[in-house]
Amino acid sequence: MQISRRFPHCILGLLLACSTAVASAAEVNLYSARIEALIKPLLDTFTEQTGIQVNLVTGDADGLIQRLKSEGRNSPADILLTTDVGRLYRAKEANLTQSVESATLEQNIPVMYRDDSNHWFGLSLRARPILYVKDKVDPAELSSYEDLSDPKWKGKICIRSSSNVYNQSMVASLIAANGLEATEEWAKGLVANFAMPPRGGDRDQIKAAAAGQCDLAIANTYYLAGMLTSDDEEQRAAAEKMAVFWPNQDGRGAHVNISGAAVTASAPNRDNAIALLEFLSTDAAQSWYARENGEYPIRDNIEIGPVLSSWGTFKADPVELYKLGAGNGEALRLMDRAGWR
Numbered sequence: 219m220q221i222s223r224r225f226p227h228c229i230l231g232l233l234l235a236c237s238t239a240v241a242s243a244a245e246v247n248l249y250s251a252r253i254e255a256l257i258k259p260l261l262d263t264f265t266e267q268t269g270i271q272v273n274l275v276t277g278d279a280d281g282l283i284q285r286l287k288s289e290g291r292n293s294p295a296d297i298l299l300t301t302d303v304g305r306l307y308r309a310k311e312a313n314l315t316q317s318v319e320s321a322t323l324e325q326n327i328p329v330m331y332r333d334d335s336n337h338w339f340g341l342s343l344r345a346r347p348i349l350y351v352k353d354k355v356d357p358a359e360l361s362s363y364e365d366l367s368d369p370k371w372k373g374k375i376c377i378r379s380s381s382n383v384y385n386q387s388m389v390a391s392l393i394a395a396n397g398l399e400a401t402e403e404w405a406k407g408l409v410a411n412f413a414m415p416p417r418g419g420d421r422d423q424i425k426a427a428a429a430g431q432c433d434l435a436i437a438n439t440y441y442l443a444g445m446l447t448s449d450d451e452e453q454r455a456a457a458e459k460m461a462v463f464w465p466n467q468d469g470r471g472a473h474v475n476i477s478g479a480a481v482t483a484s485a486p487n488r489d490n491a492i493a494l495l496e497f498l499s500t501d502a503a504q505s506w507y508a509r510e511n512g513e514y515p516i517r518d519n520i521e522i523g524p525v526l527s528s529w530g531t532f533k534a535d536p537v538e539l540y541k542l543g544a545g546n547g548e549a550l551r552l553m554d555r556a557g558w559r
Contacts, residue, residue, distance in 0.1 A: 245271040246490040249286065251279035251300040252477065256511055264497045270490050279305055286314045291484045296491035299341075299479040304383040304390075306338040306478050307543020315480035320492055326499035330538045331476055331516050340476035340539065341498050342507040343514035344438045345532070346388055347472050348463045349424060354433045360463045363392060363473070366434070367407025375408065376423040376432035379416040380553035383546075384438060384475065389553055390545035391473050394537050398552065405556035416559065421445060421453070428456035435460070438475075443512025443525045464532035471533035475542075477513065 250257055254276055261272040277285070279300045286293055286309070298309055309315050315337045323332070323339055331340030348360055359370075366375060378385060392401045413432035420437035424445060427435040445457035464472045479498065481491045497503060504515040508522040515522065 244269050244490065245273055246487045246494050247273045247294045247296045248275065248494070249282045249295045249298050249482075250274060250276050251282055251305075252276065257299070259510070260498065260503055260506055261494075263502075264494055267497070268493060270493065272494065283309050283312070283314065286482060287312060293482060293484050294486065295482045296485040296487045297479050297494060298482055299477070301344070301477045302383045302387055302475050303338075303340075303478070303539040303543045304387050304546045306333070306476075306480060307540060307546065309480060310337045310543075314483055316483045316485070316488075318481050318492055318495070320496060322496040323492075323499055326496075327516055330536055331478075332540075333480075334538070334540050338478050338480035339495060339499070340478040340516050341495075342477045342504070342511065343474045343516060343534070344384075344440045344477065345464075345472055345474045345514060345534070346384060346436065346438050347532070348465050349427065349435045349437055349442065349460045350463055351427050351430075351433050351459055352461050353459075357461070357463050360465065362466045362469065363388075364396070364404055365465075366411065366436075367404045369407075369411070371411040371434065373411065373413050374433040375411045375436070376413050376426045376434065377408075377416060377436040378419060378423060380550065380558040382419075384420070385436075385558075386546050386549045386553070387475050387539075387542045388436075388473050389549040390542040391535055391537055393545055393549060393552070394541055395470055395535075398548070402552050402556060405553060405558060409557045424460055425453075425456045428459040439514075439526070439529065440512050446525055447512070462529040464530070466535070467533050470537070471535040474514070474534045476516075476539060 254274065261274060265271055282298060282300065283305065286295060286298065300306060310333065317336045319336065327339050350357065350360065389401065392404065420441040423435040423437050424442060426432055439462065442457055442460065445453040448454055466472060479495055481488060485491050501520060504517065504520045507513045508515045508520055508526060512525060514526065
């Protein structure tokens with residue numbers, strides 16, 4: 219009898235201790251489309267500075283969005299970190315994100331690189347210029363994205379498929395600049411100039427150009443930077459054959475996109491999630507992105523690394539990126555009509 223009277227008190231004590239530990243646990247759960255090596259050092263610094271533990275789950279970008287949909291309100295995720303405004307817009311439209319009021323984020327992140335209702339925030343920039351083979355193309359022949367539909371480039375362009383969200387956002391930017399009809403005519407001309415049916419990723423387009431299969435490649439500078447600094451000699455050799463041309467510098471500027479993040483709709487650790495986003499927008503974090511990841515910072519006052527510096531400065535298209543997310547469906551339908559597969 220004596221044991222039976224004490225047992226409930228022991229259990230109660232354990233439950234109280236556990237609940238106190240849970241309540242005081244400082245953590246944030248991050249679903250990241252970035253591989254661990256490209257985000258973990260920053261997360262470790264955040265934990266050191268704040269005491270907030272980051273529980274990192276990495277995965278395929280589209281797969282993580284689907285996972286959030288499947289988990290619904292029971293999702294443990296506090297933040298979705300992914301690439302391209304198209305995916306962030308898609309997550310917002312699926313009611314997977316929530317609006318965040320943060321003076322720090324609004325101050326640190328230019329308006330064109332965040333959602334108009336503060337559902338997502340850009341954390342780094344990825345430019346998508348024209349890459350050309352140094353010993354085959356005179357850069358004086360290049361001028362703009364629009365010029366890529368000129369028959370002079372027939373059989374000379376490598377680019378990945380229309381299913382790629384980077385290309386969808388680029389086409390959406392052209393629609394925003396030139397209108398639907400003009401962009402569709404451009405897309406038809408571009409398709410006619412493909413050196414081969416689109417396949418593979420951005421690195422594959424660079425490798426194909428370096429191997430002589432085309433003269434021009436459209437790819438994000440992030441991938442070229444990664445190849446130039448790779449431990450893989452073959453990747454470095456291919457990348458070194460290429461040069462960067464910044465298109466539309468006399469007009470709207472080169473197309474840029476973002477890697478960015480959003481607080482999830484059901485975030486159990488909302489305040490910690492906002493704190494992490496604010497940290498990722500600081501000068502120190504932005505400098506790390508530019509130095510270690512080969513991405514451009516979201517502000518002009520951040521020093522960039524030697525690889526990015528070697529490509530010179532450029533004018534970026536100032537279009538508000540949420541418009542590209544909104545135009546994603548229209549862009550994809552246009553690409554399909556143009557025969558871009």
